[in-house]
Amino acid sequence: MEKSFEPWAHYWQTMNSHACVRVNDGEYREELESVWKPYFSKLAPNSKVLDVCVGNGAVSRMAVQVSIDSELSHEVTAVDGASINKEYVERDEWLGKVNFVDETNIEQLPFSDQPFYLIVSQYGIEYTNTSVTLPEIARVLKQSGELVIVAHDKEGLSVIAAQNAHDYLISVLDKSRFFSVLKAYLEHLCLERKNIPFKPSDALLQLDKELIKAKKIVEQGYQSVDSKDIAHNVISVVGHMLSNHQDFELDDMLAKVSDIENALEMHRKRLNLCIESALDQESLANLFDIVRSIHLKTIKNEVLLDSDNQIIARLLHFKKISD
Incomplete structure (x- = not known):
């Protein structure tokens, strides 16, 4: 396992599902659920969903719940560079239905070209070398498929x-x-x-x-x-x-x-x-340069706010367009 993943592996092994600071883990669950659930519910039946930098599966869990509640039969796969707590995952009714692939190099995803209709990531992509991981994500995203990212913002709570x-x-x-x-x-x-x-x-x-x-x-x-x-x-x-x-x-x-x-x-x-991985104006500009080069169209770039209008995170939504 790469050294950069060791702190996260320790965190996931201690049965946490969210990032970044434990005291805030559940504080914005409703706000984040309101972001994610519409993306899952609008997918066509039997769609393949990929959760990148999954941790212990907070977003994958929502995808499975929506799929079952709406009888959509989505196939949810989740990858992470760190090792996860498999006992924690297997005990959970929803996470047990996710195909977890941990200790995986996000820069070389073990999938064929374009199998996924929707790729999501919550508090993960920003930790990676986006100049490599974003093109790799685009490779496994279907034409007209969507990439949705919730990332740490430098000014976020x-x-x-x-x-x-x-x-x-x-x-x-x-x-x-x-x-x-x-x-x-x-x-x-x-x-x-x-x-x-x-x-x-x-x-x-x-x-x-x-x-x-x-x-x-x-x-x-x-x-x-x-x-x-x-x-x-x-x-x-x-x-x-x-x-x-x-x-x-x-x-x-x-x-x-x-x-x-x-x-x-x-x-x-x-x-x-x-702290180091949170998006600021410079890193955001670099990210958009990469996105344009790999034929992803920006649909959304906005901050998520809590009830006091303080920043929770940044929401980025892209769609794959023709070369």
């Missing part, structure tokens, strides 16, 4: 949330020294707790002060909706470990701390990909 959470993780992982101080504290604590009666050394007391100081930086996450879940999880797990340290061996505690640190670093990388 999910990207702003990602930036806030990313900045917080930088402070936790780097600036606070929280994990390095915690590991040193645990090493001293486990060595000294053998002493009876237990009396903390000056070194342990100094580390305790440093840990309290670092913990305050972690707790700053409670002040933001974009990072409060992260802060809560870290403080809860570490607090339980410290309160019950007599029940754990040092190696087990150090391994747990490293697991938490690695998970947060993977999350930070995923957020950074979201």
Whole structure:
């Protein structure tokens, strides 16, 4: 698996279906459903649909639901460069009817020319090398077929949330020294707790002060909706470990701390990909240059807004025309 897919593979393996920041995952479901469902319902019966950069299938799931509810018998295929959580998919009534093809190179789709009537992507295409992936998508799109993309917009709420959470993780992982101080504290604590009666050394007391100081930086996450879940999880797990340290061996505690640190670093990388890949005016202009070169006609280019007129994402709709 390519390194760039590792953060997303970790995310999908932990049974998430939407991107980009977990706190926003379900917040705009109705707005996004209102975008996608009309595209699926207007298709002719027995149409083939391809979901590119599918994740764990939020859009594919909608396609299957519409197909079954409207008795359209669509055939839904979904591809992604990352690995997905197959147990999560198989347990879902709708996703079990999707043909998932994960760990697939989006730049070389494993399909013949022009089998798909509709190709969709939600929060995915913008992460790829569009100069390669868009021509490849056009290759497998039928004549007069449609490509619909919902992409992260640089000014969108999910990207702003990602930036806030990313900045917080930088402070936790780097600036606070929280994990390095915690590991040193645990090493001293486990060595000294053998002493009876237990009396903390000056070194342990100094580390305790440093840990309290670092913990305050972690707790700053409670002040933001974009990072409060992260802060809560870290403080809860570490607090339980410290309160019950007599029940754990040092190696087990150090391994747990490293697991938490690695998970947060993977999350930070995923957020950074979201931020870097979001469409701005320059990347959007480049995308339209590619689109024109591969004979896709632009039908829609608009921002999706929430009830407060704040940007959720960007909607792009193209139709394949004759060469």
